Amino acid sequence: MLKKAVELGHMDIFEHGFLTWIVEASQLEVLNSLMEHRFLYVSEVGADRWLVTATIRSLLDTKGSSNPLLRELQKYLDELAPWISTQPEQSQIKQSPKEGYPEGTQVWLLSYTDFASLSGAVDVDPERLLWHGGFTFSLSGVSRSLTHQLVRHRLAAYSQQSQRHVAVAKGRAWYGMPPGISGAAAEEYRNFMDSAASLYAELLGRGIRKEDARFILPNATLTHITMTATAWEYRRMFSQRLDPAAQWEIRDVSWAMFSLAYIVLPSIAELEDPARSMSDVRDTLRRLLPILDESRNRFSKASPGDVLEIALPSDLLSHPVSAYLIKHRASRV
Numbered sequence: 001m002l003k004k005a006v007e008l009g010h011m012d013i014f015e016h017g018f019l020t021w022i023v024e025a026s027q028l029e030v031l032n033s034l035m036e037h038r039f040l041y042v043s044e045v046g047a048d049r050w051l052v053t054a055t056i057r058s059l060l061d062t063k064g065s066s067n068p069l070l071r072e073l074q075k076y077l078d079e080l081a082p083w084i085s086t087q088p089e090q091s092q093i094k095q096s097p098k099e100g101y102p103e104g105t106q107v108w109l110l111s112y113t114d115f116a117s118l119s120g121a122v123d124v125d126p127e128r129l130l131w132h133g134g135f136t137f138s139l140s141g142v143s144r145s146l147t148h149q150l151v152r153h154r155l156a157a158y159s160q161q162s163q164r165h166v167a168v169a170k171g172r173a174w175y176g177m178p179p180g181i182s183g184a185a186a187e188e189y190r191n192f193m194d195s196a197a198s199l200y201a202e203l204l205g206r207g208i209r210k211e212d213a214r215f216i217l218p219n220a221t222l223t224h225i226t227m228t229a230t231a232w233e234y235r236r237m238f239s240q241r242l243d244p245a246a247q248w249e250i251r252d253v254s255w256a257m258f259s260l261a262y263i264v265l266p267s268i269a270e271l272e273d274p275a276r277s278m279s280d281v282r283d284t285l286r287r288l289l290p291i292l293d294e295s296r297n298r299f300s301k302a303s304p305g306d307v308l309e310i311a312l313p314s315d316l317l318s319h320p321v322s323a324y325l326i327k328h329r330a331s332r333v
Contacts, residue, residue, distance in 0.1 A: 014057035015157030016136045016228040018113060019076065022122060023050045025069055033069045037062050041230070043128040051122055053132040055157065055228070100173025101141035101222045107253060108138040109260040109325035113231070117330055126267065130232035135264070137227050137257055143176040145219040146249045153237045156229035164211040168200055168221060175220040179248065179318050193220065231265055239272040244280045248318040256323040259310050262292050263299050263325060284316065302327040 023030075026048055034040060039058040043051045052073070059077050062070040113133025119126065139146075151158055168174045175193050177186065196216055203213040229237075234257070240246070241254035261268045269289060275281045295310050302308060310323040 014060060015055050016159065016226060017056055017111065018053055018133055018228075018230075019056065019059065020051065020053045020113075020118065020132050021073065021076070023052045023069065023073075024048055025050060029069050033067055036065060036067050037070060041131045043124055043132065045122045045124045051124055051128075051132050057157070101224075102173040103141065103322075105141040105253065105319065105321045106139075107256040107260065107321060107323045108140075109135060109257075109264070109323075110138050110226070111136040111326075111328065112261075112264045114328075114330055115231070115265050130235065131230050134228065134230040134232075135234060135257075135261055137260070138224070139227065139253060140224040141176075141222050142225065142253060143219060143249060144217075144221050144223055145176075145247075146253065147223060147225050148219070149247065149250050150225065150227065153229065153233060155233040156227055158228075159226045161224040163214040163217065163221075163223075167204065167210055168197065168214075168217060174222055175218065176222055176249070177220075193218070231261070231268060234261055235268055235270070236272065238268070239275045242271070242275045242281050242284075243278060252317045252319055252321050255316055256310075256312060256321045259288070259292055259295075259312060260323055260325045262289070263296050263308075263310065266296070288313065288316065299325070299327060304329045 022045070025033075030042055030050055030052075034042065037058070039054060039061070041053040045051050054073070056077070059073060062074060065071060065074075112135045115129065115133055118133060119129055124132075139150075147158075147160060174197065177189065181189050196218060199216055200213050203216075204210065238254055238258045238261075241250050242258065243251070246254070258268065269285060271281070291313070292310070295308070299308055304327055306327045308325055308327065310325065312321065312323060
């Protein structure tokens, strides 16, 4: 799948995955590596023994380095995907029109670090371990309003559906409706969206490029975004976005993401402020975690490749969100 994505020109896919090594090196060698390439997560796990984590994209950026440690790490890139260095540069890909999101908002946990295997391989502070692995989520049927908020979490990699190459669909599956808009206001809202879609189609019919026609599209336009970050960054994000004061859409999606992450890493529930100090959040966790523990039990018995849907309490969310995760084989350490 990785090779196919590169063949289609999606080079940013290299940002969505972690590689972790146990490295024997002096403090000076590690410091020199960090000075040359800052996109490494490093934790000391013994005398001249280190846990080092990077994304494939970060590893690609070290190509040509004369640093001995970085050159040693690069050898694993050739073993992982020897075709990467031989891929020709790709021109921009024109994609087919997206037929909206009639299935509604979906959150998928696509990949995750096997923290149990990793913690068993090295003696490291569990808090530091959160820097050496993480999760990749796929969010579909979410608004551009949500993604504008999401990308403010800086320590993450994102790949979002293009509006330069993907046309907005006809009908009403291309935009979201806030639950706070109802009655006559909702009808006016829908009429405005229909008008925007008509003008958008008219501009395209006149030969206007999609990258220019998109300027009329509202924040309600639905999109698809993939996000990868460390467990530490996700815990920080959940500590902010599970706050009842957070905007309803990103709060709902964050509860779904949190629930999926908890299945793999229960310690993600050890939130920070402000969520940790919120009585509403604590009450919700007391009610939610036993439900998720039942899902964890089902997940532990699942076979690699199985897809599990995690049913979230309907009164937890302001709008319907479906949550899924894929069971992977245990990591080899």
